Amino acid sequence: MSGEAEHLRAYVEYFRDLGVHDFYRRGEPVVEASAVEQVSAPVAEALPVTAHPVPEKVAVPSSAEHVVAVPVRPAPTPISSSRSEFLEPPNLKLVSFNNLAPLPEKRMVAADRPAALRAIQEEIGDCTRCPLAYAGRHKIVFADGDPSARLMFVGEGPGADEDAQGLPFVGKAGQLLNNMIGAMGLKREQVYIANIVKCRPPGNRTPEPVEATTCSQFLLKQIDVVQPEFIVALGSTAATYLLGVKQSLAGLRGRWHSCRGAKLAVTYHPAFLLRDPRQKAEAWKDLQMVMKEMGLKVPSKG
Structure with missing residues (x-):
């Protein structure tokens, strides 16, 4: 295994041990035309707000009681073998x-x-x-x-x-x-x-x-x-x-x-x-x- 691959594997295992399982870096949003995910209102409120633009209104089926529609999260871009912003926190500053x-x-x-x-x-x-x-x-x-x-x-x-x-x-x-x-x-x-x-x-x-x-x-x-x-x-x-x-x-x-x-x-x-x-x-x-x-x-x- 190359040194870069060993480096990446070590980070992946480290964050998995912390309970983090989604290893993606930021990319352009990719949303399918019909991508609408229906969830109950309490769950929808608990979801984090996406930083990407979303439609102001989405259609809700008339038969769906107490149901709201929220946009699907943008499809993530898988991390490459090179270092990513996720592995190198941008706000990490040197302190003597x-x-x-x-x-x-x-x-x-x-x-x-x-x-x-x-x-x-x-x-x-x-x-x-x-x-x-x-x-x-x-x-x-x-x-x-x-x-x-x-x-x-x-x-x-x-x-x-x-x-x-x-x-x-x-x-x-x-x-x-x-x-x-x-x-x-x-x-x-x-x-x-x-x-x-x-x-x-x-x-x-x-x-x-x-x-x-x-x-x-x-x-x-x-x-x-x-x-x-x-x-x-x-x-x-x-x-x-x-x-x-x-x-x-x-x-x-x-x-x-x-x-x-x-x-x-x-x-x-x-x-x-x-x-x-x-x-x-x-x-x-x-x-x-x-x-x-x-x-x-x-x-x-x-």
Whole structure:
């Protein structure tokens, strides 16, 4: 099955689970010349008003007592294999993590953070809140690392290795991230690592807005529990949803942003660096900026 077909099937199963069974997109009304449906008055009143033009008057048989005639709903156009307006809500707007909820009034003590993170993981449970639950995921990938870390990395979503192990960044991109962390003079166990979405998108595609925004509530809670001083957004997807802006990496890199009380820097995703190793030097510049702000020793050239 193609990636597009898997994507569509996941959405269909998701909405069926919610009790929605009519999967159509808006099209031009198609009404047959003799299409008149007779229903009892109470039922007619309960029907939703159609947005399409309808005749002002329709004939009612004289023998039909307490019966009204209403136009048949326009014949729907079946959904195609491409994405539709139904699957991508037009009113879905980007909102930065700073504006999703008020900041915590008090900083959580370090001893309480592991239990608080476990409570968030239990709240997620065997999540079926978005279509990714129906797209072939094996494990929900919560996070990894120190609950009291000064530095947090946020990526896009799990890949095949992460989906199998239930941990973020454990595949080839994860190995590169480990090297990047090591180059900063830190260990993986000293940072906190999470993703925008906790389930693997089919074919490692970019998460859809409805998927990312549905999952954001849990990442936001994780950030508020860990309360890192610094966050590194790995790639454009992480930057887009954390900051609530859709902008090129070139316009976001090299300067500081704010996210939930932390200073946020943007750099390339390790998976992108594997595809284009020429950008590793640019990513290292971003990490050096973070190191200087954290008070970490930046290796001298030579």
